[in-house]
Amino acid sequence: MTTFKWRTLATDLLRKRTQPKNESSFKHNQSKKVQVNKEIRLIPFDQFRQESLKWYQDPESMYNIVGSKIAYTKKQIQQMYEWQNEHGLLYYIEYNNGEHLQIIGDVWLAHDDYAIVIDQAFRNRHIGRRVTKYFIYKAKKLGRNYITVSEIFNWNKASQKMFTSLNFYPFKENKDSWSYRRRLKTDTIEKEISK
Template sequence: MKSTKWRTLAIDILKKRTQPNSESSFKHNSSKKVRINEKIRLVPFDNIRKESLKWYQDPESMYNIVGVKMTYTKEEINQMYTWQNEHGLLYYIEYNRGSRFQTIGDVWLAEDDYAIVIDQEYRNRHIGRIVTKYFLFKSKKMGREYMTVSEIFNWNKASQKMFTSLKFYPFNEQKDSWSYRRKLKRPRKLNSL
């Protein structure tokens, strides 16, 4: 297949991962940053940042993201971000390098999907795990029954390991991947006397 056909397919995959009305349960607050700890914070998506070109224009990273060694153009990245922002909560992940915060990834939570990308330079520091734990907490607060990752490719062992360590389990097999899910415990209601 030609690479432009794969690009169209990859964007279509992103669009199909979320139900059309999934944004209804999200209240966007574009001005609120979330400090997870002294090193990591989340910044709501505002516009495309140059750092994201590095992740989505790296064929090896894209192989783990969409299952094909390809790259996105700046326009396709912008299209993806715009769509994700309209259909869920989209944040940049920033890491404190001492004197300043550096954009090192992005994370997206929708009604029926969750996706996270971390720059290669910052992998294996448990950043993805820490951010995902925050979104597990947030999903519980939102009253969700499950948190779902629609697709983790069979060769992406690092993602499989991270999600299974957080008690996600594979529940739906596709050709080269699995969907993962974690059941969320709802907060107990106190019986009134």
Template sequence: MTNAKWRTLATDLLKKRTQPNTESSFNRTTSKKIRLNENIRLIPFDKLRKESLKWYQDPDSMRNIVGIKITYTKEQINQMYEWQNEHGLLYYIEYISNDRSQIIGDVWLAEDDYAIVIDRSFRNRHIGRTVTKYFIYKAKRLGRNFITVSEIFNWNKASQKMFTRLGFYPFQENKDSWSYRKRLKKTQKSKYS
């Protein structure tokens, strides 16, 4: 496949998760770091950081993110980040240990999607769960009825397990994946039900 076709494929995959004309209702005035616990902090997206190349240029990680083993160029990653930042809340995930901090992933909350990426060497430490719990809280504060993960691939058992344990449920089957959702507002029962 030529470079142009790969670039088109990657761009299409980046944009398929949300509606391209979605207007964001997120408050952009807050740009402070958010401490979730003694080891995890969220840093608002400011620029492409070299650490993100590690997980977006790893074909195995990309299979869990977009469904095929590809890699993104620096330009494609930057394009993705700029687009996500315009259409939701985009943060880097910082891990702090022994007075040393490093960027280990990113997280994005849009009106109709949620996505999180954790560096392979930091998985299975409940970092994704901690970050996702915060964004469940954030989505509630924003008045959302649901928080939705548009695509978890069938082979990504770790993500399925994490989201299910946090109360997400599969609600729409896609090719090779499911969309997961968590209800944030309780529905009113009528006195006749």
């Protein structure tokens, strides 16, 4: 099975979309909103949202996401989201700061990859950690043996720290990055999400 990386440019996504489709165990029509805690809610991808332009057009964020200080166009983001939605579970991350709800990122779980993007203004609040804990739980419920992050760049120390604190370990070295993985056990599923 070919590993698809969500972080590719839209031209690569179009090329990959012409390849044979893999069967997915995800049931998109059954996706619903998920309340992670009182501040964080996951909203299944339904349409392109303007907030994502901020994350995917910020050179510093893109350096951590794709390894280059580029900016995606609206069309490239839409194509990326469409592809991710076809090949896994794609959600927007909604945050309640006590006054209003705001879309602050996105998260994607596929059979062979996991990716999360948080708006710079909302980092260092453990939002990514809480969302990732939920997806560890979700991957266990789906019967997965592993949850894999295909690429964390060597300079992205914050992501490395978060994933290693959640028992992910580097297992494959790439040119400027490592792939990380966490083994999933079927016992004590509820313990993970309640921490």
